[in-house]
Amino acid sequence: MSLLQIKDLKVHFPIKRGVLIDRTVGHVRAVDGVSLSVEEGQTYGLVGESGCGKTTLGRAVLRLNPVTEGEVWFGGRDLAGLDAESMRRERKNLQMVFQDPLGSLNPRQNIGSILMEGLQTHGIGDGDDRRQVQQDRHKRVVEALERVGLSDRALKRYPHEFSGGQRQRIGIARALVLRPDLIICDEPVSALDVSIQAQVLNLLEELQDELGLTYLVIAHDLAVVRHVSDVVGVMYLGSLVEEASSDDIYATPLHPYTRTLMSAVPVPDPSVEDTRERILLAGDLPSPADPPAGCRFHTRCPWRQKERCDTERPELRPLRDAASGSTHRVACHYAEEILSGQIQPSEERAERIVTGGAADGGGGPGH
Amino acid sequence: MGTNAPLLAVEELSVAFGGRGPAPVKAVDGVSFSLEEGKVTGLVGESGCGKSVTSLALMGLLPDRGVEVGGRALMQLPKGPEDLLVLPQRRMRDLRGSQLAMIFQDPLSSLNPVVPIGRQVTEILKRHRGMRGEPARKEAADLLHRVGIPDPTRRLSEYPHQLSGGMRQRALIAMAVACRPRLMIADEPTTALDVTIQAQILELLRDLVTEEGTAMLMITHDLGVVAGLCDDINVLYAGRAVEHAPRAPLFTEPTHPYTVGLLGSIPRLNAPRGEPLTPVRGSVNDDIAWTDGCAFAPRCDHYTMDCLQGPPSLVERDSDPGHVHRCVNPIGHAEVVDRAVLDSPAVVGEEEDR
């Protein structure tokens, strides 16, 4: 049984217009029917570009955004159906790490008070009287701090006195202190310097090994997501287009969007950069308020076919003739044909497709 | 060009801030590199390494007061070489746009929000190329088309906020190349963009360099971008270049521990899963002053007593001229690396007690 199971989740934000009385003139379909499940002790990585709804999805799980439709099963309960107070209590089991390490810490609270707040809110702490409870809480806070590589001397200091990486450690400690079952990491490293990113990623992995945590990692960087995750889900315009194990998604990306995304991620290795295929998409992300009919990606897809793509919305399905037990799922009508090479990307639909090798002069500039 | 001199030769550039304070803060200290036509030179480093200040100094965009700029930046201009750092403001204004152009990280704040894109482009054409009226409009549409903006004539009358992030960056590039500058400085041009859009913009810049022969200075924190685009790379740390090499040797045999650490910090798409990252420990807050020794020593696994004896100088690698590092104990050379170094006083900046 999965720890977290999301079934057909939809989050639509109303667009309101009007001078005196607000009229709803449409909906932004930020998340439009996503189903996924996160296994205990594993990391599920959600990757996608800005505007694909990945952050909204993460927040909707915690009900920080209203859920329009769908179910969020966590520990045998449907979070989407809970009343506000039960949801509030439930939050001690699901925690979140935010993107902006400074912005997510109250500048007027010292670290001790930031870490203590969750414990106080949920009345956590063992002891017979106030003093003992207080001591127990202090112990838990220091423990969490030490887990992330800080010492109790941080308690009396304020967020702005720390460096970016340390702040993010504090953010992680805040999530840890409640001993949650699931931590949702929303772009945990994208605001950090490269060398600090790696420290934080390593820390997240260490913590998972030591404490058996389950993560839902949300990020725009495919390399980061692939590095930390067991299962990777790729989102495009509010829906999941592909889901596979971290190895499979790299070895055999099936969905055209995953392929383009993969080909766009720069690799710090000149030999790879010079030889690999680059597929450049034409155009921009369509507006989530008015998503294209059929496959959401068909407006930019270099593999687009005349039939089905613009009329029928593909479901997330396992590959036909796949081995049983395969967890690779894709939302494309023609995944098999694309995989076998029957359908080739059309140069007309992409801005440009640069095939690997130096034959076409794509082997780097200045040669 | 009759001579073999590079288009722009920057020598010992230094920028110090805060004239009034007790001691000026040296944001950039003795950075040298050169730019050649049709080539891309990269400046790589993390925040605070001085890469953006370098570009602003070259463009003459630093404030006059409280800033001290030293060194030389010789550029081959049509009328002979001149030092960009000492040119009067008026000459610099003429050069910017016509000879030098800059692309910034945030396209929205670099475009005037209340003026249509078309007018912003034609204004440059008017100022630097004396074009006006219908020809200017046509040229502007042409430029937008060249940078891959679809339906350029319609876009001319649109305002910056009506364009997407990628389109804005393209518009900005169109403005930058409007006068066919010979030198282009791109300061984190793709940092604010999505990966697929980044790929488009990088491809565009690559074309610009190969087709127009523009010299480009690429400033970024992303080693992946550098690997794909730059011919020559300078790695900056705390205001000084710590390693300089052509791109192949830099990535295959990095010698400075910082470069090695940076490369070890990046999760790679093509790496086998489970391969651990080997980050640099600590943060820039742990640095010591360059005058005391190598600023990177507190974060370095290979530092020796020699690293703490005054500022290290740039050394050329024996086996590979053109590969320069600022390190007394470079990786690959130190066979007797004292591995069991200090148990990180600097791991998180306050771990001395542990």
Added chain:
Amino acid sequence: MPTSPSSPTPLHKRKAEKVDRLAELMGSRTDEGRASGIWIDAFRRMRTNPMAITGAVIVVVFVAVALFSPLIAHYSPTSQAWGDEVFPNRNEFVGPRAENWLGLDHLGRDLYSRFIIGARQTLLVGVVATLVGFCFGALLGGLAGACAVLGGRWGRRVDNVIMRVIDMMLALPTLLLAVTVAALVGPSLTTVMLAVGIAQIPIFARLLRGAMLAQGNREYVLAAQSMGVRRHKIALTHILPNSMGPVIVQSTLTLATAIIDAAALSYLGLGNPDASFPEWGTMLAEAQRFLSTAPALAVYPALGIIITALGFTLLGESLREALDPKLRK
């Protein structure tokens, strides 16, 4: 102490020396004066700002004069000891002299003493009026802001009602509002303070509500929410304290306007009915009759008002600048 690595010292000793040296160098770094709070940070910036220093000097001098006015004033402000030397109807006034530094007014009272005692009245009116505006404004604005942040249908309604009332108040010119209040209650010093204070309420209310709404969108609020902190507690302990900055800055600026408004009300005859009691506005009103013959009588209180208001404005503006996150590094 420096050892070359080739020297035959044992390895562990060399290592220890190396570590010592590094620790020493790291310790000797000139720490860039780590800031320890937004306010201390702001203060540090203000110290080098000539505008802030000018404002602070004016304000300090003014407050000192006002507080110690009975000690500084030479005579009683109401004593007409020199009444037989001044004949306004014959245009005979007494200018500055050793006995009376600023001369005498039209009733033969010492102008210097009246000016000094007047400062105290002015400060009192300014401070009380600002306090009234601050307290009620922050209360209303805080309530509206909290309701808006908490959301829900009722929250939005309460916020709407409060803000429409505030908007109505804001639509009236400050002075007109003050005159209306003063006319309703009758002229007295309390009236002036109340009237000016009430007129300032909408500014404070709007400012606090706006700041709270802005803070409500910050990520740390989301973080608190995700930890399960109750919403009303978030509003009180997270959003409110972080929203007070602009309101506190506004109160220094309000002090300046309050002083001018109070002077204007006194000038219009709505101030302290006891005309013999000095207040800069009242003094100005009295001096108006002799403007052509003895302009000095009007100049002193007018200058007093202008300089004090300027002082508070300079201080307030530079405080705002110092606190502006955009201008901070």
